[in-house]
Amino acid sequence: MAPKKKIAMMTSGGDAQGMNGVIRACVRTAIHMGCDAFCVYEGYEGLVQGGDLIRKMEWHDVRGWLSEGGTLIGTARCMAFYERAGRLQAAKNMILHGIDALIICGGDGSLTGADKFRAEWPSLLEELVSTKQFTREQIEPHKHLNIVGLVGSIDNDLSGTDATIGCYSALTRICEMVDYIEATASSHSRAFVIEVMGRHCGWLALMAGVATGADFIFIPEKPREDNWREEMCGIVQKHRTLGKRKTIVIVAEGAHDREGQKITPEMVRELLADKSGLAIDSRITTLGHVQRGGVAVAYDRMLATLQGVEAVKAVLEATPETETCFIAVTENKIVRKPLMKAVEDTKAVAAAIEAHDFDKAMSLRDAEFSDQYNSYMLTTTVQLNKNMLLPEKDRMRIGFINVGAPAGGMNAAIRAGVAYCLSRGHEPMAIHNGFAGFARHHGDKPLGAVRAFNWLEVDGWASKGGSEIGTNRELPSESGMEHIANLIEQYRFDGLFIVGGFEAYHAISQLRKARDEYPSLCIPIALLPATISNNVPGTEYSIGSDTCLNELTSYCDKIKQSASATRRRVFVIETQGGRSGYVATLAGLGVGASAVYTPEEGISLDMLAADVRHLKEVFAHDKGQSRAGRLILINEKASKVYNAKLVADIIREEAHDRFESRDSIPGHVQQGGVPSAMDRCRAVRLAIKCIEHLETFGKGAHNRVKKDPTSTAVIGIKGASVVFTPMKTLEEEDTDWPNRRPISAYWTGMKQVVDVLGGRPKYDLPEQNI
Ligand code: ATP
DSSP: OOOOOEEEEEEOSSOOTTHHHHHHHHHHHHHHTTOEEEEETTHHHHHHHOGGGEEEEOGGGGTTGGGOOSOTTOOOOOSGGGSHHHHHHHHHHHHHTTOOEEEEEEOHHHHHHHHHHHHHHHHHHHHHHHTTSSOHHHHGGGSOOEEEEEEBOTTOOOTTOSOOBTHHHHHHHHHHHHHHHHHHHHHHTOEEEEEEOOSSOOHHHHHHHHHHTOSEEEOSSSOOOTTHHHHHHHHHHHHHHHTOOOEEEEEETTOBOTTSOBOOHHHHHHHHHOTTTTOOOEEEEEOGGGGGOSOOOHHHHHHHHHHHHHHHHHHHHOOTTSOOEEEEEETTEEEEEEHHHHHHHHHHHHHHHHTTOHHHHHHHSOHHHHHHHHHHHHHHSTTTOGGGOOOGGGOOEEEEEEESSOOTTHHHHHHHHHHHHHHHTOEEEEETTHHHHHHTOBTTBOOSOEEEOOHHHHHTTTTOOSOTTOEEOOOHHHHOHHHHHHHHHHTTOSEEEEEESHHHHHHHHHHHHTTTTOGGGOSOEEEEEBOTTOOOTTOSOOBTHHHHHHHHHHHHHHHHHHHHHHSSEEEEEEEOOTTOOHHHHHHHHHHTOSEEEOTTTOOOHHHHHHHHHHHHHHHHHOOGGGOOOEEEEEETTSOSSOOHHHHHHHHHHHHTTSSEEEEEOOGGGGGOSSOOHHHHHHHHHHHHHHHHHHHHHOTTOHHHHHHOGGGEEEEEEETTEEEEEEHHHHHHHSEETTTTEESOOTTHHHHHHHHHHTTOTTOOOOSSOO
16 A cells, blocks of 8 residues: 655745635645645744644644634744755655645745745755765655645735635725724714735735725825826815715825835825815824734635645645646636746736836736726726716616615625716616615606615715615516516616626516517616525626625634533524525535535435434544534525424434534524625626626617627626626526526535535545636
């Protein structure tokens, strides 16, 4: 039998939320795949010093790590590793421990060091032999070193991946702080200049600007024009004239002007406070290390876990010829990419900034970055940029409507859509309270269901939860299709922008099918999926689902703590999600559930029996500190018979007092209060794309609308792309109408990951990456 492969993992560089999730996933996946797992403590310092800083890890050593902030195995900046002598020592320690594969989670510096180490490995071994530290026989089994990188960094500064592990947690911290500051800014009518991290990368500042609707931002990749002082004061002045009582300016640490001169928060504050100018009472808040603090948000836990699993697979599959890779994410897809190309591209951004070639710097960032930059500019300089205006004849009257239950990000989507419309000269119209509200509006008896948007009112919606224009589940057929068609004609709508969940999907299916009968329905219609259940065909992500997952994750963290603190206890938590197990599964991934029950899989007595047996085993083996509570997540519709209470009762009965069991139902808390940063940012980006899509049809294009299937389309993130899919295609190919969900559930592989990492018996990892 081949000797067990020994894989070591470490965290290096600046810490980031989610690093513990990486280590948990790597340790458990390695053990699951029959390898020995080692952790190198204190980054490269541990590798150079060796000894007790390199430790073998067991399955239970990483229990509960998903819910811990920072990195529990430590990180450090190690000067010795920059030198060959340090790396020689590191190679020696690796061989002493029999380690021949390394997974490193860190920033571009750490990954550069890793690649150098791998490239030098043969010559380091030669030197260890020539200096008689090892014999040739001793090094023979370690001739090849496999290395895989994972990007853990709050800045999101590595090219080639849309998100680094930790960046969404840091963004969340920033948005929380800005939301807090806004309340006091508004009370005193003050301006706040907020400095955020990002020396060479403005991702945090940019996304915070998008998510909070900040008045002005400064990022290193795209310095403002030389007249930035006048530009900023002009925008702030305009917002104040419109009636805004607060001003928020976000400055990235590395902000500078086009000449490379640093722009400091103090410079900005002085400008805003200048008595001869705006004379606004202005303050500075430097967020600092708060941004690295706290536990990881749901997205980072998912990314950490899935990428950790992928890293172990990659390291095991690597051959001496394989180029060193790192694990990236493109939109919604986990992929392997060449490491050094990404590091070179990242360095090229810094070099381009240094050389004042800002167009190049922007082009080297990923597509989402420039999309979001455009989104930001469109939503803050509303009606200021006259170049954006369309000729009179192309301006459309667009109805905005929310359908279904509220979901985080709905308001941000409406706000962004309105901003874009106003910039283009369109007429955005609010339709209040879904189709039910629309239908109650009788032509000569207006009930206020339809009205033009007012920018000042909408501008404050970036961070608001719920649905400001109101939402309703009623379908057009229930309101009366003829009536709806007449209203659309009466209001002269040239397009509809619908934000909502499965009901919204159903609604536009009905509108599409009724077009032959009612020509007024021959207008372009775009749906932006928004539902916590994430069950709309045509997308792998609906806005609101991330907010829900964050709520569920923090709820479960608290419950788990209570379960551990009291006595051995299993909590069975019922999640929402309709007939889709997405929310339960992803929450399970984020909290390390022992089992997840989904409607797709159902629940059987055998399954329950196996899970009870498994729980008995784990509690029997729990010792000391590792005596932690366990969670089981059950979707509200996983079974007609076995609900959370019954499952908890069965477990308690079978546990024979060896452990406890309780059920818990978070209910509507899952809809979330303040929408998550990710939901807000994605809402803005996707909403603008939806209005752009409607624009491609223009007004009065009835014939084209009839012929072109994309005239009724759903915007979605699918794998590595953002796409519009025609409703007709989705209805025919990917809609499970009775179960109100897509036929294809892209996340089933994630369910397998939850099962394997939760130690659930008889499960294996998905063959393909996710
Ligand atoms: P962050 O994004 O937080 O800055 P980072 O990984 O880029 O993370 P660095 O301080 O650049 O952080 O690198 C961490 C460690 O990686 C260094 O202390 C050093 O030990 C090692 N390292 C970095 N660059 C190299 C290099 N070129 N050669 C060898 N080792 C390196």
